[in-house]
Amino acid sequence: MERIVNPSNFSIKQCLLWFILSILIPFNSGMANTQNIKNIVILPFETNSQSDISYITSGAWNMLYSRISWRDHVRVIDRHKLSGSLDNLTAVTENERIFNIAQDTSAEYVMTGSITEFANAFSLDVKLYDIENRSYLTFYDQTEKIDQVIKKINLISAKINKKVFDRTTTTFERMEKEKLISEEELKRIHPEQMMPIHQSKTNDPWWKFW
Structure with a gap:
């Protein structure tokens, strides 16, 4: 005896199958994207100044957070989550301190920085540590005006995006x-500069090992 298939039942089964797939596929894709995201810790910048420039360091962190964060690629660890790790830190050396912070926050990169005021000028020193390769990248800039410090931070973040994460930004x-x-x-102005010459120094950042 030939079996008769009810079209309505078949349609319901199809709809149920597609519904399940529509839930699982995006979920699995999201898991894959999450695994590829790099985590970075941005430590509060140190200041060396006779004036209170804490508002500048706060602005520097906010600038770096907004510029370095890259959806599905780079996640900046929330500083409120970081505060607990800093409170419990007992490392002795700088390298040990960096490694422990990275381990505690599951970060692949840790950034440190300082803002120094000297002779009516401000200098910026930034280091980005690559935990897996135990190396770090250095960045330096300076300005004579304090209101230009955040702008310089923006330029440094653009270099980091390109050098480390291969991300070309508008900046x-x-x-x-x-x-x-x-x-x-x-x-x-100086035609003689058109001749190629050997330069022993460069302003481009390069990796150092620690």
């Missing part, structure tokens, strides 16, 4: 364009 593109214009202007 980085503008920096490269301005650099090219400056080089062309220099060649126009």
Whole structure:
């Protein structure tokens, strides 16, 4: 005897199957994306100044947070979550301190920085530690005006995005364009600069091991 399939039952089963798949597929994709996200800790910047510039360090952290965060790629550890790790820190050396913070927060990168005021100028020193490779990248900049410090932080974040995470931002593109214009202007004023010369020093950041 031939079995008769009820179309309505078949349709309900199909709908149920598609409903289950629609839930599981995005979930699995999200899990895959989460596993590829790099975590970075940005420690509060140290200050060396006779004036109270704590508002600048707070602004620096906020700037870095907004510029370094990259959806599905880079996650900046929330500083409220970080405070507990700093309170329980008993490391002796700087390298040990960095490693323990990374371990406690499951971070692949840790950033430190300082803002120093000297002779009516402000200097910025930033280090980005690569925990897995036990190396760090250094960045330096300076300005004569305190209201330009946050702008300089923005430029440093653009370099970090490009150098470390291979992310080209609008700020980085503008920096490269301005650099090219400056080089062309220099060649126009000093034609002898058009001849290639060997340079023993460079301002480009490079990795150091620790």
